Amino acid sequence: MQLTWRNGLDEGELAEVMALLEETEKADGVAPVGEHVILRLKAHRDVVHQIEPVQADVRSEHFVLRDSGGALIGYAHLDTEHEPDAGQLVAELAVHPDHRRQGAGTRLVEALLERAELGTDPDIDTGRLRTWSHGEHPGAVRLAERYGFHRPRELWRMGRPLxxxxxxxxxxxxxxxxxxxxxxxxxxxxxxxxxxxxxxxxxxxxxxxxxxxxxxxxxxxxxxxxxxxxxxxxxxxxxxxxxxxxxxxxxxxxxxxxxxxxxxxxxxxxxxxxxxxxxxxxxSHVILYVEADNVPAVKVYQRLGFAKLDSDVQFGR
The missing domain is CATH 3.40.630.30 (Gcn5-related N-acetyltransferase (GNAT))
Incomplete structure (x- = not known):
């Protein structure tokens, strides 16, 4: 496997990433990245603009993982928008369904930990790196446990028939x-x-x-x-x-x-x-997202007939 870091994607890479995200969503029944990542990709900075004077303005970084034949098998998006102020990086990643449990997720997580300059102590949540798992995917949970990630945030998806x-x-x-x-x-x-x-x-x-x-x-x-x-x-x-x-x-x-x-x-x-x-x-059906610890809001939605469907979990180190 070959992993490269990019602060921009060319048109071909963008198409590959979008196709990977679509395949992942079909397999899992939930999108692997949030809406803001898709909007960032649609408005991506092309590789021809990867020059030093503009790098400070780049809010997205991309980790592209390919197999020995050059096929895209994994992708991670890193949101750096809050890095200058809070020092926090927020990641979302996807591994092609046909290439899971073969080390691709491990490689991406290790690259993210290296980028965040985090140590190996799993007992400390520095707040430096946050990684979303949409739908609380079992593979993401296993990786989080292996690398000592905490669970600082949970977002419930609730729904009801209309x-x-x-x-x-x-x-x-x-x-x-x-x-x-x-x-x-x-x-x-x-x-x-x-x-x-x-x-x-x-x-x-x-x-x-x-x-x-x-x-x-x-x-x-x-x-x-x-x-x-x-x-x-x-x-x-x-x-x-x-x-x-x-x-x-x-x-x-x-x-x-x-x-x-x-x-x-x-x-x-x-x-x-x-x-x-x-x-x-x-x-015929409606959904919403709400912070799991926002008890007053959850109760309001429950009184309106909403029930929990699943969770998006943010793992942190």
Whole structure:
């Protein structure tokens, strides 16, 4: 096996990586990397730009693993966006289904540990390296145990049918109205509320206007499923952004409520409005992701009929 480090991919490599991710998802029933990795790959920096003056601006690093014949058998994406401030690196990786239990995952994990300059003491979680396992894959669990990774974070995927139980009535608080997102007009307000609502969240809270506009270009984006709650003066108080996956599954993509508007039932009103929209546009099932230790949010979703489906686990060293 030959492993190379890249801070950019050429078009051929990009196509190979995307094909590997697709094969892995087909085999496991869950995508091996998160949405932000796919967006980074789509907007990748080509290898022709791998020059010293721009390296400080590169937010992604790539570990490409090939067999003796040159075929791509493993890939790891390393997010370095927070390395300058918090010193943290976040990795997601995939091994081709036909090449598992042959050392490919081991090689990728060891390369990530070397890149993070971590020692061998498995009892210390330095916070330096975080590695996601989507769906808590058994192979990832074995590697985590072998290399002494901790489990600092768990993300639950919850779901429910939209046919039953019946969705509750949840009108917005007095003086608040719901409307849909207006592309080109509402980006700044959504980003402002999103930051206030998710200042604690390691990924969601950093969304920029450019990030939002990039997602508006995705095939799944539909402003009719993006609900905003505003007061009488038009000030944005919260939002519910829904998503529909290629297989037709709906998603409670993001629900964000400004802290000064929390506690009055606005989050529930927004959530139910989005669920009704998904149901009325033909979706039969809906999912969402929630931090496992966010007990209040989990209880709210359970009361709305959601149940845990599986977990994404973040392993750390």
């Amino acid at each position: 046919t039953e139980p019946e969705l509750p009535e949840a009108p917005p608080p007095e003086g608040v109205t719901l409307r849909t997102f207006r592309p080109g007009e509402d980006e700044a307000d959504v980003v402002r509320v999103n930051h206030r609502a998710f200042v604690w969240h390691p990924e969601q809270g950093d969304m920029t206007e450019q990030d939002l506009r990039t997602k508006e270009q995705e095939d799944w984006f539909d402003p009719a499923g993006f609900f905003l709650a505003v007061d009488a003066s038009g000030e944005l108080l919260g939002f519910h952004w829904t998503k529909v996956h290629p297989d037709g599954t709906g998603e409670v993509y993001v629900v964000g409520v400004d802290p000064h508007a929390q506690g009055g039932g606005l989050g529930k009103s927004l959530t139910v409005a989005g669920l009704r929209h998904l149901r009325d546009t033909g979706r």
